[in-house]
Amino acid sequence: MASAASSLDALIDALRRLPGVGVKSAQRMAYHLMQHDRDGAMLLSRALGEAASHVRHCERCNTYTEAPVCSVCLDPQRDARLLCVVETPADQAALERTGSFRGLYFVLMGKLSPLDGVGLRDIGLPRLIERATDGVVEEVIVATNFTAEGEATAHVIGDALRPRGVRVTRLARGVPVGSELEYVDLGTIAHALMDRR
Ligand code: ZN
Secondary structure, eight states: OOOHHHHHHHHHHHTTTTTTTTTTHHHHHHHHHHHHHHHHHHHHHEEEHHHHHHHOOOOTOEESSSSSSOHHHTTTTEEEEEEEESSSSSHHHHHHHHTTTEEEEEEEESBBBGGGGGTTTTTTTHHHHHHHTSSSSOOOOOOOOOHHHHHHHHHHHHHHHHHOOEEEEOOOTOOOOOOOOOSOHHHHHHOOOOOOO
């Protein structure tokens, strides 16, 4: 009996590690899975195990992939002269959905946030500089979000790359101030991409 109770407690504790999940929600999820959806619980368990052991970062663009280099970076149809810098894989997916960008990406996996202790190295700036100065990239399009942190990040990237002879542009306004790319409609992103400065 003791072990049954403790494995349920362990499940609840594990679920609480998810962002925005408190003890009440974690209990609700755990009870739901045990009461109504054991198959779902097994599926979740396998999917988590597989993802946690196989997902890694692309050596070139830093996005999530299961191979050393992701399929976008390997696609010979992409224009390697254009490099678009985004904060997250979700932002990259938003740009991909517009179908209007044929270049390559660099995914920062975050944004500068000095108050939270997120610095230049944490957002992969040294790797971005190396990537952008490979001799093939001609233009870096900074598509960080139009939030205070995203703007600060864009500024730092511009300051780091321009002296190295890389043309740096920013997505045009039109994307609402304070907004995260992930939640902006596709037409707006496509226009902001075309009108970049
Ligand atoms: Zn890649």
